[in-house]
Amino acid sequence: MKHYILYLSCMSLFLVSGIVYAHSGGTDANGGHFNHKTGEYHSHDSGGIEFFLVLLGIVILFVVIQFLKESNGKRQGPPQHRSSRSQSTLNLPQRSSTLPVNTPELHSAPVSPIPRVESQPFNYQARWWRERSEWYRNEKGWTCEECQICLESDPQYLHTHHIHGTQHNDPKYLKALCIGCHSEQPGNHGRLKQEPDYHKFMRKYGQEWRLSTSKRDNVQWADNTVSHRHPLYPPQSNRSKKPNEVLLSKEKYQFEGKPLTSDIVENILFRCSEREDSPYFTIREWSEYVRTYHEERGGLPMRGNLPNIVGTSLISLNRKGRARQKFSPRNSSGVWKIF
Secondary structure (H helix, E strand, O other): OHHHHHHHHHHHHHHHHHHHHHHHHOOOOOOOEEEOOOOOOOOOOOOHHHHHHHHHHEEEEHHHHHHHHHHHHHHHHHHHHHHHHHHHHOOOOOOOOOOOOHHHHHHHHHOOOOOOOOOOOOOOOOHHHHHHHHHHHHHHHEEOOOOEEEOOOHHHEEEEEEEHOOOOOOHHHEEEEHHHHOOOOOOOOEEEEEEHHHHHHHHHHHHHHHHHHHHHHHHHHHHHHOOOOOOOOOHHHHHHOOOOEEEEEEOOOOEEEOOHHHHHHHHHHHHHHOOOOOOOOHHHHHHHHHHHHHHHHOOOOOOOOOOOOOOHHHOOOOOOOOOOOOOOEEOOOOOOOOO
């Protein structure tokens, strides 16, 4: 029915405009015209009729415009219904303006002080998360929990990571990581390597970060090796970076005239894990350690043969017992890295 009224109004406006045009165009200079059927001449004043028809057209146009406005308003609904509907679907808790940011009570609380949303186990809103993340990183001294790099002067490079991808904001589910360590986490965290902050972090802290992560991996590998949790093999990622792998065995290679055994290798790895200054040690330090190890025990321990290990994972030796310099990260100083 509404469409019919609209169409009728538009048609009336069109007809009125046509009548005004036809009537004004069919009169002569005296205001009269001839009847085509009878041939009679009619003379009358048409100014009033034309004014009335134009006014009628304006009124009809105004009515049509008002009708369109009202129909659009009814289609969207009244404002009070829209506001009530949004309040019913987004009934979020209000944040307290007196919420402390860095207090011992919050750190010792077993449950997150952030209120919960009904559809989620813990609140994960951005405004809450920014405050929670800043509080947690401050509690950790703005230091990465993996590589131990202090980023108090550059807090934008320190992120708060959810362990195992959970959305819980309790401290036991969080971990402060630099953007370098954060990008190494499983899942979709590799995308962080495309961020501009990642490249800025590497330009400023790249050398320190690589040294720290190498030390962390070496300590973990040494601990696992000494405790016999897996065979004496380096991590797979490091093995893939060394195309020229050489397997060391008791029959083929010797160090200072004495064959390598699993005891010597395990003690070397354990010694590497105890070093706190650097994951590097020199050939002289290694030789002195092996010599001291033999003198204290009165000879070479033979409690077990050496399993097959990748030579580049420790110090790669040739048949004369010398380390091969091509695997050294710093050939001039003779310093070797434990992979």
